[in-house]
Amino acid sequence: MNPVRKQRLMIVLSVMVGVSIAIGLIIYGLKNSLSAFYTPVEANTIAPLHKNIKVGGMVKEGSLQESMIGDSKDLVISFIIYDDQEETLVYYKGLLPDLFDENQMSIASGKLNEDRVLIADQILAKHDENYVPKEILDNYGEQHDSDNSQLNNQKY
Numbered sequence: 001m002n003p004v005r006k007q008r009l010m011i012v013l014s015v016m017v018g019v020s021i022a023i024g025l026i027i028y029g030l031k032n033s034l035s036a037f038y039t040p041v042e043a044n045t046i047a048p049l050h051k052n053i054k055v056g057g058m059v060k061e062g063s064l065q066e067s068m069i070g071d072s073k074d075l076v077i078s079f080i081i082y083d084d085q086e087e088t089l090v091y092y093k094g095l096l097p098d099l100f101d102e103n104q105m106s107i108a109s110g111k112l113n114e115d116r117v118l119i120a121d122q123i124l125a126k127h128d129e130n131y132v133p134k135e136i137l138d139n140y141g142e143q144h145d146s147d148n149s150q151l152n153n154q155k156y
Helices: 003-031 134-139 143-151
Strands: 036-040 052-059 066-067 072-083 089-091 105-112 118-125
Touching: 052 089, 089 105
Parallel strands: 036 052, 089 118
Antiparallel strands: 052 072, 052 105, 066 072, 072 089, 105 118
């Protein structure tokens, strides 16, 4: 084989091996941070245990409870996310988003335990497109009570 061709072949093979190693490292690094989205029905049936997942649905009215656990006095919040067929119990330790409320859409990220209870490490609250932040409404002072409906109908 011609030495120039042999050198080019070695360069091409080296680049291909390097790119393959880089892609493999990227996939390996992302494997633990990826999480699939499940409905409450899927979370109670096919979702994997002890893997990062996201469960989304409505927060059931009357299910939101706060309790202290152990001597550390950590606040644990429990609530039920449901869809039209199933319910999933969620435990979360931390502060809830401002928009989180009962009868609102929510997404909880965490891991399912053996009892199919989601131990969440993050809660996301969904809102509609007419949302106006409380700070903006407060800046309107006394006027905000009378104009609240007008502000909420505006699109920002």
